Amino acid sequence: MTLPRTPSFRLDGRRALVTGASSGIGLGCAVALAEAGADVTCVARRDGPLNEAVQAMRAEGWQARAQAADVTDPEALDALFARPFDVVVNAAGMARHAPAMDTDPADFDAVMSVNLRAAYFLSQRAARTLRDAGRGGSIVHVSSQMGHVGGLDRAVYCASKHGVEGMVKAMAMEWGPLGIRINTVCPTFIRTPLTESTFQDPGKRAWLEQKIKLGRVGRVEDVMGAVLYLASDASALVTGSALMVDGGWTAG
Ligand SMILES: NC(=O)C1=CN([C@@H]2O[C@H](COP(=O)(O)OP(=O)(O)OC[C@H]3O[C@@H](n4cnc5c(N)ncnc54)[C@H](O)[C@@H]3O)[C@@H](O)[C@H]2O)C=CC1
Numbered sequence: 739m740t741l742p743r744t745p746s747f748r749l750d751g752r753r754a755l756v757t758g759a760s761s762g763i764g765l766g767c768a769v770a771l772a773e774a775g776a777d778v779t780c781v782a783r784r785d786g787p788l789n790e791a792v793q794a795m796r797a798e799g800w801q802a803r804a805q806a807a808d809v810t811d812p813e814a815l816d817a818l819f820a821r822p823f824d825v826v827v828n829a830a831g832m833a834r835h836a837p838a839m840d841t842d843p844a845d846f847d848a849v850m851s852v853n854l855r856a857a858y859f860l861s862q863r864a865a866r867t868l869r870d871a872g873r874g875g876s877i878v879h880v881s882s883q884m885g886h887v888g889g890l891d892r893a894v895y896c897a898s899k900h901g902v903e904g905m906v907k908a909m910a911m912e913w914g915p916l917g918i919r920i921n922t923v924c925p926t927f928i929r930t931p932l933t934e935s936t937f938q939d940p941g942k943r944a945w946l947e948q949k950i951k952l953g954r955v956g957r958v959e960d961v962m963g964a965v966l967y968l969a970s971d972a973s974a975l976v977t978g979s980a981l982m983v984d985g986g987w988t989a990g
């Protein structure tokens with residue numbers, strides 16, 4: 739009897755790009771891919787923390803390089819995608835929370851510009867270079883549980899993440915025939931610089947722990963395995979999907 743073999747989660751010989759790689763979830767994604775053998779280009783807006791992260795990764799013996807870039811800048815995207823990447827993980831993101839009745843248009847534009855517009859054109863650049871090279875690849879967006887449900891004071895953030903979910907489904911339809919997969923991971927509240935103020939408030943933290951059915955808030959490590967799965971051949975037939983890493987928040 740011939741037994742089936744588990745597809746590989748390894749990424750040896752693959753070139754990967756991770757945005758938002760200077761901290762939080764993006765840094766976790768960069769580590770996950772590098773540890774699996776990929777040569778990872780780490781992107782973030784500012785040099786300092788990014789260089790520090792890349793130095794720490796190289797000290798582990800992994801392949802990593804830093805490239806500071808603003809993902810909302812089309813020219814910066816062109817420079818990043820001078821060559822194709824087998825794996826692209828987009829974790830760059832931001833939030834400005836306010837009641838919908840009070841949202842400042844400048845905040846709306848800032849959030850949409852990073853979370854949705856940049857996600858769109860980064861995907862476009864990633865796919866074009868893969869198409870021109872005549873090969874497939876995997877694009878993973880770090881979306882959110884807020885791409886599937888609403889959140890108080892989060893109308894703009896939710897709109898941006900719901901937008902990413904719709905965009906990914908449509909792109910998956912177009913790019914499937916080229917072997918280019920595109921998916922999202924949708925975390926619940928994860929402790930990072932973005933959410934530190936929420937985590938500092940004992941009342942909010944208790945509320946979160948009750949909303950998350952598994953009874954605890956998220957860690958960057960909770961997202962890393964999900965991203966590695968979607969980046970690797972282990973998910974070879976998965977595209978246009980949203981992988982919830984939300985402890986059951988949206989299950990109800
Ligand atoms: N922390 C959380 O609870 C959750 C976060 N997310 C999403 O995960 C992603 C990462 O968030 P965190 O790690 O929590 O935040 P973070 O604040 O620790 O990291 C954000 C990263 O995005 C980069 N970035 C922001 N704007 C950029 C731009 N214009 N150009 C290039 N890089 C830019 C920053 O340099 C930084 O590396 C975001 O998309 C966020 O919406 C999703 C679900 C939960």
Ligand SMILES: C[C@H](O)[C@@H]1OC(=O)[C@H](O)[C@@H]1O
Nearest residue numbers: 833882883884926927932
């Ligand atoms: C930044 C937000 O407060 C945080 O990010 C997410 O995606 C979580 O669901 C929280 O809303």
